Amino acid sequence: MNQQLDLNEYKQQIADLYSCRGQTYDQGDWHPRIAHRLVEHAQISQGQHVLDIATGTGMVAIEAAQLIGFAGRVVGVDISTGMLEQAKRKIEALGLNNIELVLADAEKLNFPAHSFDVILCSSALIWMADVSAALCHWHQLLKPGGLIGFHAFADTAFVGGVTMQKVAQKYGVSLAFSKPTGTIEKCHDLLKTAGFEAIEIKSEQDGSYISLQQAKQMWSGGSHPAPGQFPHPMKQLSSGQLEKLEAEFEAELAVLVTQEGIWNDITTFYTFGRKPID
Template identity: 55%
Template sequence: MNQLNLNNYKQEIADLYTRRSDKYDNSDWHWRIANRLVEYGQVNTGQQILDIATGTGHCAIAAAKLVGSSGKVIGIDIAPGMIAQSQKKANILGLNNLEFLLADAEDIDFPENHFERIFCASAFIWMSDLVKSLLLWRKFLKPGGILGIQAFAETAFVGGVITQNILKKYGISYLMSQPTGTVEKCQKLLQKASLELIEIKV
């Protein structure tokens, strides 16, 4: 598997999730989030799907079962351990319409107007530049396609909120929940990325 040339911030994320990859499926929480996102995304037979920060492939696998043999799903992740786990699951399930790639979601190159659906579950907040990421991904989306992102509420992680407040006192920026923690924040963020027909479900 090819190694990515990552900065320190992204390498830490890749290492963290590779360490977590063996036990990532012990909880069904990620699976439920992914299924809900794919359900909202109205995936149909024959579609081309991109799953960003696929983890152990929850969204990608759910989508691959829906698009059938005439469709194709690509799942990308920054962590080699996650990609290995995803591929193992796809092999066991015999999903030949599914491909997993080691890739940095903020530095990817796909054909423009290629995917009917693009998903990002549980990982959007890790992107270095949220608006820039959305603008990049939107280029790969076909006209009328759906970009579906799951974001966390401000109250989702009490420990994270406390950490954020402490770091703020020392002038350290910590992204969690700042741009995505409320419906209003999500609305503004998606509008900045020039997305249309925005729908936010809680």
């Protein structure tokens, strides 16, 4: 992946974040589980042409490629060279030759209209700068009758993020995180507005108990890019305010501790729709 992409500052930060994470991204079972569920719900069949938006280390692309067989084709796009390098390594190790990886911004793809039977986006929709416009763009790339599927988290998901939103609000800072796709209704409306029909949303309860220490480590203090928001809204706070905010964040988390630990909700919406046939 020696090519370069001309990205704006927001997207370059995301690309850099994930390029750093590339080598360790596949550790743990959480991302693979979500990617697998999305593919499973999509019921991909032999011979289909599949676009994996923000393919990362290729989890969705690889599983789809194994289902579509030799007559099918998967294209995985991502802005992070580090993530794509991992995907390439895994694809070569598996000897799969029906996947193409493309370094590209998913909001500005150059594929001809009506290129794909299925478009999937796992764990990445909220990174798009304009989620609604991205869905309209992908609608054009689907064949009539084609399936779109994305996964999104409920706005109750991730205790660290929810707590950070709560305390930041007190300082006049509004953090979006999962809010744009945070309810079944919002996911439904996003697809409907982009022109999709036969919308189906499967909500799955996920999550686990974590320790107070693990929850405290979810504090980012504006050091990571904020999905859909640039510059990061916490950058407007002084270092003194950030220190106070972190202390309030930790105090809020301490209140949530139970005998089992702190419940870290990860309610997930698997959202599907079809492009109308005419």
